[in-house]
Amino acid sequence: MLVTVLVLLVTLCALGGTAEERQEAQRPGHVSVVILGGTGDLAKKYLWQGFFQLYASQASSANTFSFYGGGLSPADSAKPVFFEILKAVSCPKDLSQERCAVLKEQFLRLSQYRQLKTLEDYQGLAKHVEQQLQEEGMTEAGRLFYLSVPAFAYADIAEKINSSCRPAGGAWLRVVLEKPFGHDLPSAQALAAQLGTALKDEEMYRIDHYLGKQVVSRILPFRKENKDSLDPIWNKHHIERIEIVLKETLDVKGRIPFYDQYGVIRDVLQNHLTEVLMLLTMTPPVNVSSIQEVQQNKLEIFSSLLPLGKNQAVIGQYQAYKAEVQKELNKTQDHVSLTPTFAAVLAHVADARYEGVPILLTSGKMLDERVGYARILFKNDIFCLQSQDSVHCKPKQIVFHFGHGSLQYPAILVSKNLFKPVQTDAGWKEVTEHANVSVLGLPLSDYYVQTPKVQREAYAELISHIFAGCKNNFISTENLLASWSLWTPLLSSLKGSFPRVYPGGADNGGMLDVQLKGNEISFNSKVVIISPDQVGRSSTDGFQVMQGKFRSAEMVSAWAEELVERLAADLQEAAEAAVRKEGVFHLALSGGSTPIALFHRLVLHHFSFPWRDTHVWMVDERCVPLTEAESNFHSLHDHLLQHVRIPYYNIHPMPVQLNQRLCVEEDGGALLYEKELGKLTNGSSFHFVLLGVGYDGHTASLFPGSKVKELRQSMVALTESPIKPHQRMSLTFNAINQAHRVALMVMGKGKHELITQLSRVKDDPEKWPVTGVKPTHGTLIWYIDYDALIG
Ligand code: BG6
Numbered sequence: 001m002l003v004t005v006l007v008l009l010v011t012l013c014a015l016g017g018t019a020e021e022r023q024e025a026q027r028p029g030h031v032s033v034v035i036l037g038g039t040g041d042l043a044k045k046y047l048w049q050g051f052f053q054l055y056a057s058q059a060s061s062a063n064t065f066s067f068y069g070g071g072l073s074p075a076d077s078a079k080p081v082f083f084e085i086l087k088a089v090s091c092p093k094d095l096s097q098e099r100c101a102v103l104k105e106q107f108l109r110l111s112q113y114r115q116l117k118t119l120e121d122y123q124g125l126a127k128h129v130e131q132q133l134q135e136e137g138m139t140e141a142g143r144l145f146y147l148s149v150p151a152f153a154y155a156d157i158a159e160k161i162n163s164s165c166r167p168a169g170g171a172w173l174r175v176v177l178e179k180p181f182g183h184d185l186p187s188a189q190a191l192a193a194q195l196g197t198a199l200k201d202e203e204m205y206r207i208d209h210y211l212g213k214q215v216v217s218r219i220l221p222f223r224k225e226n227k228d229s230l231d232p233i234w235n236k237h238h239i240e241r242i243e244i245v246l247k248e249t250l251d252v253k254g255r256i257p258f259y260d261q262y263g264v265i266r267d268v269l270q271n272h273l274t275e276v277l278m279l280l281t282m283t284p285p286v287n288v289s290s291i292q293e294v295q296q297n298k299l300e301i302f303s304s305l306l307p308l309g310k311n312q313a314v315i316g317q318y319q320a321y322k323a324e325v326q327k328e329l330n331k332t333q334d335h336v337s338l339t340p341t342f343a344a345v346l347a348h349v350a351d352a353r354y355e356g357v358p359i360l361l362t363s364g365k366m367l368d369e370r371v372g373y374a375r376i377l378f379k380n381d382i383f384c385l386q387s388q389d390s391v392h393c394k395p396k397q398i399v400f401h402f403g404h405g406s407l408q409y410p411a412i413l414v415s416k417n418l419f420k421p422v423q424t425d426a427g428w429k430e431v432t433e434h435a436n437v438s439v440l441g442l443p444l445s446d447y448y449v450q451t452p453k454v455q456r457e458a459y460a461e462l463i464s465h466i467f468a469g470c471k472n473n474f475i476s477t478e479n480l481l482a483s484w485s486l487w488t489p490l491l492s493s494l495k496g497s498f499p500r501v502y503p504g505g506a507d508n509g510g511m512l513d514v515q516l517k518g519n520e521i522s523f524n525s526k527v528v529i530i531s532p533d534q535v536g537r538s539s540t541d542g543f544q545v546m547q548g549k550f551r552s553a554e555m556v557s558a559w560a561e562e563l564v565e566r567l568a569a570d571l572q573e574a575a576e577a578a579v580r581k582e583g584v585f586h587l588a589l590s591g592g593s594t595p596i597a598l599f600h601r602l603v604l605h606h607f608s609f610p611w612r613d614t615h616v617w618m619v620d621e622r623c624v625p626l627t628e629a630e631s632n633f634h635s636l637h638d639h640l641l642q643h644v645r646i647p648y649y650n651i652h653p654m655p656v657q658l659n660q661r662l663c664v665e666e667d668g669g670a671l672l673y674e675k676e677l678g679k680l681t682n683g684s685s686f687h688f689v690l691l692g693v694g695y696d697g698h699t700a701s702l703f704p705g706s707k708v709k710e711l712r713q714s715m716v717a718l719t720e721s722p723i724k725p726h727q728r729m730s731l732t733f734n735a736i737n738q739a740h741r742v743a744l745m746v747m748g749k750g751k752h753e754l755i756t757q758l759s760r761v762k763d764d765p766e767k768w769p770v771t772g773v774k775p776t777h778g779t780l781i782w783y784i785d786y787d788a789l790i791g
Contacts, residue, residue, distance in 0.1 A: 007491045013423075021188055029072055029171065031467070032129050036116060036157060037148035038069025045084045046209075046459035047148060052089040053460045054467055055110075056103050064138060067107070070116035082113040090453060093454065122160040129165075142172035144466060151180050155194040162198035174466055179271055180262060181475070185484040194476050205466050206475040210272040212458030212465075215400050217473060218290050219279040219374075220363035221425065222400075227284070229419040233378060235353045239266050240379045241516075242280060244273045246363040246372045246402075248364030249505065251318065256328035263339040265313075265494075268363040270487045271475075275357060276374050276400075278302075281349050291472050295479060302482035304351040304758065306643055307600040308490035310497070310561075311520040316342035316512055317499035338653045340499045341365045344489070344514045346521040358516045366504035367512075371405030375440055378418065386623035390547035391417045395441055406437045410455065413439060413447040418449050429453050442764075489600065493561065519604055551758065551771070555782040560747055562596070563785045567743060568601040570781075571688060572608065572609050574741055578687045579613045586681050588689040588731060589640075590619040590700065591632025594745050595690060599640035611646040615680060619691060619736075620701035623727035630725065631656075642702045647706065652676060654716075654729045663718055663727045670716040670729055677715060677735070684715055686739040689731075693746050695754055696722070697768035701730035704767055713746035733765065740778040742772065747784075752791035755784060 033051055035043050048069075054064055069082045069184055086108055091100035103697070114120055114128075133140055133458055147154060154177060177195075182188025194203065210216050223230060246268055252259040259267065272715040278298045285293035318341050326336045342364030349359065376398045384393035411431065414421050423430055431449040440442065447484060465473055500523060502508045513524040545558040545566050556566055571587075574726040589595060602609060626633045633653040641651060658667040677684050691699045698704060701719045717733040719728045736742060746755060758768065765772030773780060 005391040013432045014025070027139075027141055027219075029139035030136075031141050032066045032068065032143045033146070033147055034125070034144070035146045036070040036072050038113065039071050039073075039081045039085060040148055040253060043069070046457060047146060047463070047564040048085055049089050050109055050457065050460035050463035052086075052104070053092050054463050056092055056095060056100070057464065058467075059103055059106075065110055066114075066129070066132065067111040069111065069113045069368065070115050070125075071113070072115065074115050075113050078115070079113045082111075082392065083108070091607065094649060102480070119160055119164060126165045129167075140169065140171040142165050143167050144174045144176070146176040148178055149192070151178075151182075154191065155198070158195050158198035163726070171550075172469065173199075173203050174205055175199055175203055176207060176466055178207055180266060183204055183262065183266055184483060185481065185488040188480055188484045192481065192528070196477075201477065202471070205471065206480065207462060208271050208275050208475050209458040210275055210402075211473040211475075212453045212462035213402050213410065214456060214458075214461070215402050215412060216276060216279065217461070218412060218428070219400060220294075220426070222282055222421070223284045225424055226419070226421050229421070233418075234376075234689075235354055236357050238378050239354075239357050242277075242357060242359040243373075243375045243377070244276050244280070244359070244361045247271065247367040247369055248363070248365050249325065249367060249370045251320065251366050251504075253324055253328075256325055259341075260325055260329065260337055260339050263759075264341055264343045264363050265315075265345070265487065265491060266363070269343060269345060269361050270483055271346060273361040273363060274483050274486070276473075277347065277361065280374060280376070280400075281359075282356060283521045289472060295476055298479055299482055301349060301351075302479075303638060304349050304354075304488060304642070305486055306348040306350050306519065307344060307603060307639065308345060308347065308486060309600055309604050310447065310490075310493040311522075311604060312342060312347070313345045313490055313494060314514055314521055314523050315340035315494060315497065315499040316364065316502050318364075318504045319501050320366075320504065339496075339500060340368070342499070342502065342512060344512070344521060346516055346519070348519060360514075360516065360521075361512075364512065366502070366508075368506045370554075371442070372402035373405070374400040374402075375743065380470055391733060394446060397440065397442070399440055399447075401439065402655050407439055407444070409451055411449050411451040413444075413449050415442055416446050418447060420508075421450065423450055427453055433573045439443050447656060465499065467649070489597075506744060518607075550782045550784065553782060555784060557784050557786060557789050560785045562599050563747070563783055564597045565605075567598055567745065568606055569781050570743070571598075571602070571690075571741070572606050574688050575610050575614060579610045581615060582682070584619065585610060585614045585688070586686045587614055588617040588619045588686045588735075588739070589636060590690055590692050591635060592692050592694075593620070594692045594747050596635070596639050597747075598690075598745070599636070601641075603640060603643040609644070611644045611650075614646060615652065616641065616646065616648045617652045617677070617686065618654045619689060620728055620730040621656050622725045623656045623718075623729065624725055625657055625662070626653055639692045658728050663729060665718060670718055672716065673729070674715045684738060686735070687741065689736055689738070689739040691741045691742060691744050691770075691773065693744060693751070693754065693758075693770045697754065697758065697770050699744070699770040699773060700736065701766075702772070703726035704735070704769060704770040706766075706769065709735070736773055737775050737776075739775055742773055742775050742778065742780045743783055744773065744780065745783045746788045751788040751789040755788050 035047055037043055051067060058065070071078050074787065083660055089104065091097065114125055115126065129143070143165060147157060149157065158175065161175060182191050214302050259719055278301055282297040282301045285297055287293055317339065320340055322337060325331060326333060328336050337744070344360060344362040347359040347361060348357070380396050382392050384390065385392060394417060396417065396418050397415050401407055401411045401413060428450050431451050434444040439447070453615070462473060491510040500511070502511050510525055514521050515524045545556060548555045548557065555565065558566060575585040621632050622630055624630045629636060655669040655672050656663050658669050661667065663669060693699050696704055701721060703719065703721050706719055712734065717730060717732050719730045720726055721728050758770065761768055761771065763771040
């Protein structure tokens with residue numbers, strides 16, 4: 001039976017690469033499995049069990065195996081612990097006791113512990129493997145390294161594997177990595193880059209064990225098989241809400257050194273719940289087993305998700321956590337940790353199918369029960385006057401029940417007032433005998449229930465995928481970075497926020513109930529139990545928005561968040577005034593990363609911004625196709641335009657690509673933009689121009705040394721940047737200085753040096769282009785955050 005599962009898996013799973021590579025990936029022979037962190041918690045709980053199951057499933061195949069538990073401790077002390085763990089593995093349910101005993105004995109004989117600390121240790125391991133292959137005349141199929149160690153050790157271990165443990169002769173190398181893969185976008189990028197120097201992408205298997213849960217991996221096939229019933233209702237017109245929930249009763253005692261640095265958002269929401277969200281909302285691929293298609297469709301959803309800010313999350317911390325931290329981290333009694341152990345986050349996918357559908361992701365420790373599920377709750381448009389118990393009056397919902405809770409087994413439940421789902425997977429069955437339990441407000445008998453015939457552990461499942469070289473259920477680099485791009489701004493905006501303290505378990509009562517209002521989420525009750533010593537000062541206390549002068553122009557300064565808030569409010573005020581007076585607002589926006597926070601603020605808070613009467617122009621553009629991530633328009637589109645209701649004909653990207661080439665003088669792109677500007681605006685004047693300043697003092701794409709004077713006549717020009725991409729199109733000082741209002745936005749500690757210099761230099765636009773910004777009739781306001789101002 002286990003063998004059939006694996007064979008089935010291989011046929012279901014599209015293996016990447018060429019036909020030869022695919023053949024190699026499955027070529028029978030000897031397989032060496034090395035678990036680093038082989039006596040650790042995860043190995044003990046799940047990994048050895050998973051590998052034993054793999055071994056049992058392969059017992060009658062042409063493959064042979066060696067298993068190595070690797071660790072930093074010397075073999076003498078670690079060996080007894082190691083064998084205790086191995087002896088405790090249990091028999092798969094479908095094996096007879098006798099057969100299992102034989103297999104277990106073989107498994108123990110094939111396993112050994114090795115200290116793997118230095119490069120010599122790794123070289124020793126490689127030598128041992130090669131010797132064994134030679135002595136026993138075996139062909140090598142591949143080597144599988146499972147890194148169940150803290151992430152900071154990954155790069156070093158990957159390098160050691162790369163330099164000393166690569167198999168020869170076409171055998172495969174697979175390296176499995178456990179989360180955390182970074183703690184934010186920059187660290188995830190750095191880790192991906194480091195690993196990329198030692199391992200090829202196809203050699204890395206990043207595990208998210210939720211993708212190995214039977215119900216989770218059925219989501220896409222279920223959506224496909226039931227396409228006919230789902231297509232008409234799986235959209236904003238019918239879905240009331242999507243909930244993705246992981247509730248846990250345990251605390252994090254014993255894991256605090258790790259957990260306190262991560263918290264629930266990084267531990268569960270960024271990975272497990274986000275993956276479920278992707279499977280629920282992505283367009284089901286034509287071919288469920290095509291890695292490329294699945295990845296592509298996932299990335300599309302990532303790019304349609306509305307940005308997450310402070311108002312899209314609430315956080316909590318169980319009361320005993322503080323004392324646990326003090327104890328495990330050796331801290332004094334006045335130490336306060338702000339790490340959340342509970343979070344509820346409200347997400348929205350801003351595309352035609354899901355626009356406006358609230359998607360709630362929530363997880364926490366020390367809650368009242370252990371349960372994991374995703375629920376699609378549909379709108380019920382039937383009003384029941386009298387017969388409340390009739391089936392048509394009851395909630396309409398589909399529940400993907402991952403496990404635990406009142407039901408205790410994994411299942412997919414479809415309420416009977418929706419449709420009867422088809423059931424084509426031979427590994428699943430319909431449950432017809434309904435225990436007397438209810439699931440999310442409905443008795444089991446009101447659902448069609450499907451459950452796997454045999455329950456399998458997520459890790460065991462994923463281990464069999466790795467062995468089969470099947471990459472569908474692992475996290476690709478792009479997927480990982482897209483997820484961190486979503487979560488990093490939220491994590492930064494929550495920095496310094498105090499979580500609501502909750503007692504834990506049933507005593508939490510309604511304290512963690514949340515209210516969803518439009519795009520925002522808040523706790524439903526205002527009661528906050530906070531012990532007096534939890535009340536601290538946030539770093540922004542005592543500093544409000546400050547007004548002053550900078551380079552003899554007006555300046556507004558505040559901490560980043562308040563500054564962005566203020567700029568957004570000023571922008572809206574200017575827009576409303578222009579629309580009142582002239583019926584239209586012409587806004588020119590710059591690229592770069594500084595304005596992104598402003599765009600998010602506008603999207604999430606300024607619902608009454610008069611987008612319908614706003615024309616959006618570009619301050620500058622890089623000479624790359626607009627579809628590339630480097631393009632300023634591309635970023636503006638992703639962070640702002642696609643999320644607001646602005647008419648297409650009010651959007652004016654710079655024509656950097658004409659005649660299928662980029663920024664060629666003769667194509668006249670700059671002139672074209674200038675003409676459009678002249679045609680639509682009053683005397684080519686913008687109402688508002690938003691600028692940033694680069695480290696070298698450049699603004700728009702006017703760089704030091706640009707022939708500023710030569711540009712005097714034109715409004716738009718092709719310019720050169722010292723950094724790539726070198727060619728740019730930019731508004732000139734002419735165009736900028738005719739504006740009614742110019743805002744110069746400068747943020748971050750990195751800009752402090754620049755601000756200090758700028759406060760001293762005289763106007764010299766050739767050397768410091770930003771000093772050339774001097775509106776002739778309008779006003780200039782500097783928006784500088786305290787980090788940039790004070791350093
Ligand atoms: C892990 C988290 O990834 O997932 C844990 O680190 C969490 O904090 C666990 O408890 C939940 O997994 P499961 O399979 O028990 O739902």
